[in-house]
Each structure stands twice: as structure tokens, then as C-alpha cells.
Amino acid sequence: DAGITQSPRHKVTETGTPVTLRCHQTENHRYMYWYRQDPGHGLRLIHYSYGVKDTDKGEVSDGYSVSRSKTEDFLLTLESATSSQTSVYFCAILGTGTGANVLTFGAGSRLTVL
């Protein structure tokens, strides 16, 4: 998927445990994003990054933290997972093909919190 790798692709965990999802890109893009996808809600932005150590909140950031210590990796952490965080998580990078803001997505990480 255009140089974006998400890991793990599938994870089952228990309520209260910490979880970290990793997004790795090989294209040196500045902007990276974490979205979650839920039925009836489409994609909602959790956090995004506009450079190394530069991150900001999206519309559903409660219960999530992120880190970006190098350009190629953007980590999403659930400090204490809850069942409401069962979802499919997508990482995306921003390109500017022909001037438009175009997001390229990873394949997704399916997280189940029991």
C-alpha cells in the first residue's frame, strides 16, 4: 500500500491492557494520520502528526496518545484499552499529487478489546 505498513494487522486484547499500533512509511512524508473506522461513523480522525515530535488531536482523541520520534514511524497507544475502542484503525500519509491533499491509507489494524 504505497509504502505504508501497519502492525499488527489483527489484535485481540483484554480491557485495561495497553496496546500500541505502529505505522511505518518509506516515503519520507511529513504528515501522518490515525483514523478509526466504525459502522455508521465512517472514518474519524484520532490524532495526526505534521513532523517529528509534532502531533495534534483529532475529533476522537480521548483515550489515545501518539508519538513520532522519527519521520517514518507514527505510533498510536491505547494506555488502557476499553471495549469502545474495538475498531479498525487506519494510518494514512499525506501526499500532494497535482496540488490536492491526497491521503494514502495503510491496510488497517483490526483491534478487538474483550
Add this chain to the structure above:
Amino acid sequence: GEDVEQSLFLSVREGDSSVINCTYTDSSSTYLYWYKQEPGAGLQLLTYIFSNMDMKQDQRLTVLLNKKDKHLSLRIADTQTGDSAIYFCAESSYGGATNKLIFGTGTLLAVQP
């Protein structure tokens, strides 16, 4: 805040045209997008349109933009079973440091053979 709305489901017969509709609220939207998601996969960009355009055509795809009504549509001609997927409308606007896209809820297109 910005909002993007889509109907949840559309069913068509193979060979017919499909029209998927989207409305948005941000009058400063600069680009509007259509993404396609096949089962178990990530989103793939289908096409996008700049806000100063009314129409864009790309093979079987036609995008119509009514900026006055903040209405975007995607027409798929000669719909095939391989077009069955979820289609997401999204908008973005320049300004600020976010460069973020706001997505609709997605429309599930079911193509009946």
C-alpha cells in the same frame, strides 16, 4: 464544525448506472474526494475534484459538484459486480496546519448480477 453526509446503502443491477450522493457543510472546502473501500482493505482514492470545477470525468466515473448546494455526486457508468464496495466522500480545505480530510459515513454499493 465540518460535516459530511452520505446515504448508507445503494443497490443497483449490473450494467446500470450508480449515483452516490454526498453533502457537506464547509463552504471553504477546497478539494472533494471519492474513496473506495473493498472488504478487508484500506481506502483507495478514486478521484477528486477542485472546488472551482463543476464536473470531472474519468473513464466510467463522473463527479458532479454543486458548490452552491454543497452537493457532490459520483456516477459510475455500466456498474459491474467488482464495483461492489463502500464509497466514502471526503472534503478538505487549505488554511491552518492540519491538512486533514473529513470523511462521510460511507455508502455501501451492492451490485446485483
